[in-house]
Amino acid sequence: MRQQVSRLTVLFVILIGALVAARIFLVPETFGELGHFRAAAIGDIADLQVKYAGRAACAECHTDVEETRLAGRHASVSCEACHGPAADHAEDPMARQPEKPVGRALCTLCHGYDPSRPTGFPQIDPAIHNPLQPCTACHQPHAPEPPVTPEGCSGCHGQIARTKAVSHHALLPCTTCHTVEEEHKLNPSASRPTKPAARSFCGRCHAPDATPPPDIIQQVPRVDLATHGGHYVCWQCHYPHFPELR
Ligand code: HEC
Ligand code: HEC
Ligand code: HEC
Ligand code: HEC
Ligand code: HEC
Ligand code: HEC
Ligand code: HEC
Ligand code: HEC
Numbered sequence: 001m002r003q004q005v006s007r008l009t010v011l012f013v014i015l016i017g018a019l020v021a022a023r024i025f026l027v028p029e030t031f032g033e034l035g036h037f038r039a040a041a042i043g044d045i046a047d048l049q050v051k052y053a054g055r056a057a058c059a060e061c062h063t064d065v066e067e068t069r070l071a072g073r074h075a076s077v078s079c080e081a082c083h084g085p086a087a088d089h090a091e092d093p094m095a096r097q098p099e100k101p102v103g104r105a106l107c108t109l110c111h112g113y114d115p116s117r118p119t120g121f122p123q124i125d126p127a128i129h130n131p132l133q134p135c136t137a138c139h140q141p142h143a144p145e146p147p148v149t150p151e152g153c154s155g156c157h158g159q160i161a162r163t164k165a166v167s168h169h170a171l172l173p174c175t176t177c178h179t180v181e182e183e184h185k186l187n188p189s190a191s192r193p194t195k196p197a198a199r200s201f202c203g204r205c206h207a208p209d210a211t212p213p214p215d216i217i218q219q220v221p222r223v224d225l226a227t228h229g230g231h232y233v234c235w236q237c238h239y240p241h242f243p244e245l246r
Pocket of ligand 6: 153154157160161164169172173174175176177178195196235240241
């Protein structure tokens, strides 16, 4: 019993000693002078360079963008949340132009699906929500609206459209491969669209010497038309609306 008490006492003495030592050696000098912080930090922080101009600054010159933003669903998102810190630009617009965030990374930071986000916050799964295309192709960043689901082909051929949207042919409009008369959308059976009929059709983009339309930005994989797939039509093996082989 006595032994335990003395052990405990020794433990307490060590602990208190450690606390006193910490107070003396580890707490910075000016700590506590003005409050529960290091008084000298005020000067250090004041010396830091200001990087963000703040919401109000941008509106002074970019009134049009500011008005658009305030009227839309991004009213609560500050300019610099997307364009990065821009105090230097606000001071001297010609010194540096803020970045224009293109691509999908910025938007998915907030809109990528995450179960911990509040229900009702607009979220998408970037892997299946119109992959390959930049978000700004369909959404205006300063006043985003979910655009009306495009009518046209997907209104009636939804399954094909959804399949194609996640395939390597996502960027090809339906009309790249089908010629469709206006009449077809009113009276489908009366006017049937054309369908590719020969291997050479796919060769327009996939033959070694083909020159695909310039707006097809991706690298188009090439095959030797004379030997690849024998004499079968390409869609014997590749579903044209999802051509990758799994
Ligand atoms: C003193 C006026 C002024 C202020 C303040 C200002 N800008 Fe600018 N901004 C300009 C001018 C001028 C340009 C160049 C316009 C051009 O080249 O057409 C520009 C260009 C830009 C561009 C690039 C446009 C492009 O086409 O590349 C962005 C983005 C931008 N500003 C964002 C901001 C943000 C964000 C803020 C607030 C932090 C801000 N600006 C504050 C005047 C200002
Ligand atoms: C949600 C993100 C986001 C916010 C918030 C945002 N921007 Fe932008 N901004 C963009 C993107 C993305 C582009 C590029 C658009 C494009 O290339 O089509 C852009 C483009 C611009 C441009 C170039 C001209 C144009 O209209 O394309 C200017 C100037 C600009 N933004 C200023 C601002 C200012 C000022 C604010 C705040 C009032 C602001 N932005 C808020 C994402 C944003
Ligand atoms: C800093 C976070 C943030 C970033 C980055 C951001 N957004 Fe948003 N977005 C929001 C908030 C907040 C709302 C409004 C949500 C609400 O009203 O409930 C919103 C709303 C939207 C909506 C409206 C959805 C609906 O159902 O009405 C669309 C579309 C959208 N954003 C697209 C984009 C795009 C495209 C980009 C990239 C250019 C982008 N967002 C970048 C925060 C962000
Ligand atoms: C090809 C056009 C297209 C592209 C590219 C696109 N979207 Fe959309 N987006 C739509 C359409 C159409 C809707 C409305 C129908 C739907 O929900 O699918 C929508 C809806 C949304 C919504 C609202 C979802 C909701 O539940 O309210 C958000 C947020 C959104 N998109 C964000 C993005 C982001 C972020 C990107 C880029 C990573 C992006 N979109 C790329 C067409 C597009
Ligand atoms: C109003 C609904 C509707 C719209 C809009 C529509 N289609 Fe159709 N489409 C149909 C129906 C129904 C058929 C089947 C007709 C039949 O078998 O008689 C069909 C058949 C087709 C066929 C097959 C023809 C064949 O001979 O096998 C193609 C290809 C096609 N559509 C492409 C398109 C494209 C591309 C678009 C958009 C530009 C489009 N369709 C828009 C309803 C529609
Ligand atoms: C890369 C070229 C290509 C693109 C892009 C394309 N198609 Fe097709 N489509 C074909 C080919 C080739 C066939 C014939 C397949 C067969 O005969 O087995 C076909 C057949 C069809 C058919 C009839 C057979 C079926 O699968 O039901 C419909 C309907 C159709 N396409 C609709 C569409 C729509 C809608 C789009 C856009 C969302 C589209 N296609 C985009 C190449 C394409
Ligand atoms: C007999 C079945 C068959 C036919 C017919 C066929 N392919 Fe393929 N294709 C394949 C297989 C299997 C692969 C994957 C293995 C490989 O790369 O050879 C492939 C791969 C491809 C690739 C991807 C090459 C790469 O480098 O990623 C392209 C593009 C392609 N085919 C286009 C076509 C075109 C265009 C036609 C018609 C001219 C066609 N194929 C006809 C079986 C076929
Ligand atoms: C207008 C140009 C164009 C036409 C016509 C076209 N393709 Fe493609 N195709 C592409 C592009 C672009 C890609 C690659 C997109 C990417 O991966 O980013 C591609 C990719 C492919 C791939 C590779 C998928 C993988 O796994 O990498 C195959 C297979 C393919 N196409 C088959 C076909 C067949 C079969 C046809 C004819 C029905 C056809 N393509 C017609 C442009 C075209």
